[in-house]
Amino acid sequence: MSEAVTTSSDTLVELTDVRKSYFSGRIETPVLHGINLTMAAGDFVAIMGQSGSGKSTLMNILGCLDTPTKGEYRLAGHAVKSLNPAALAGLRNRTLGFVFQSFNLLKRMSVLDNVALPLLYARVPRAQARERAQAQLVKVGLGELGKRQPNQLSGGQQQRAAIARALVGDPPLVLADEPTGNLDTRTSTDIMNLLTTLNRDRGQSIILVTHEPDIAAYAKRLVRLKDGLVLYDGPAREGLAQMQSDLHFEAQSERAQDTSGQTQHNEVRA
Numbered sequence: 001m002s003e004a005v006t007t008s009s010d011t012l013v014e015l016t017d018v019r020k021s022y023f024s025g026r027i028e029t030p031v032l033h034g035i036n037l038t039m040a041a042g043d044f045v046a047i048m049g050q051s052g053s054g055k056s057t058l059m060n061i062l063g064c065l066d067t068p069t070k071g072e073y074r075l076a077g078h079a080v081k082s083l084n085p086a087a088l089a090g091l092r093n094r095t096l097g098f099v100f101q102s103f104n105l106l107k108r109m110s111v112l113d114n115v116a117l118p119l120l121y122a123r124v125p126r127a128q129a130r131e132r133a134q135a136q137l138v139k140v141g142l143g144e145l146g147k148r149q150p151n152q153l154s155g156g157q158q159q160r161a162a163i164a165r166a167l168v169g170d171p172p173l174v175l176a177d178e179p180t181g182n183l184d185t186r187t188s189t190d191i192m193n194l195l196t197t198l199n200r201d202r203g204q205s206i207i208l209v210t211h212e213p214d215i216a217a218y219a220k221r222l223v224r225l226k227d228g229l230v231l232y233d234g235p236a237r238e239g240l241a242q243m244q245s246d247l248h249f250e251a252q253s254e255r256a257q258d259t260s261g262q263t264q265h266n267e268v269r270a
Helices: 055-062 085-095 111-121 126-139 155-167 185-202 236-269
Strands: 011-024 027-040 044-048 070-075 096-100 173-177 205-209 221-226 229-235
Touching: 011 055, 027 055, 027 229, 044 055, 044 185, 055 070, 055 173, 055 205, 085 096, 096 155, 111 126, 111 155, 126 155, 155 173, 155 185, 173 185, 185 205, 221 236, 229 236
Parallel strands: 044 205, 044 221, 096 173, 173 205
Antiparallel strands: 011 027, 011 070, 221 229
16 A cells, blocks of 8 residues: 655645556556655656656656646645636646747747736736746846747757746746757757755746756755656755766666676587
């Protein structure tokens, strides 16, 4: 039986024995096998795992884009599965900001209007929405570029615009899915420094999915998934060191197996 998750007034995310399966006819494909996870406001969490570990499925559930097959997800105190579609959309718009690997900026709109879009969805008057969007562009260093189209920006500038869009509604939580995946090393460092500053100086809560250890190192906390289960949940530095040790051990084991297999093959030939 899974251990109950303790909650407090500042708990932003709470997953209790969350399981997820996908179905094709009568065939069930389990992906998550019982995830227990809490996150307090102001935390910065990196989620890592190999392909097939369940991290994308978990991110979709955290973003209210998918629902657990079993278990409970509470976001900002709300039981997500109890909400009707309109209430869920409202919670998502108020609580979450999204940053994607591919930026997802609308090509036919100016950068300023892209950033203002979440406010317009929330029925904020257009003039006020554009004013708040401009203020957010200034904060991410793009104050002079609001009139440009997205394709007139560099990759790093487009991701900064995407971060401004994620923050413009003052959401308690930002979900960043491989935000540096399409960026070079120098630009990735700039983006991660920006996210770190937002977390440190503004208390912005962030959940980051990445497969790169050097990107995960910017987070305070690391959650490693393997085969749909939490393998590690703790301080990022210690978790990354443990991961390196695990990878080194696995590499040594593989070399030993290869050597043993080659020796047996040579003995058979002899």
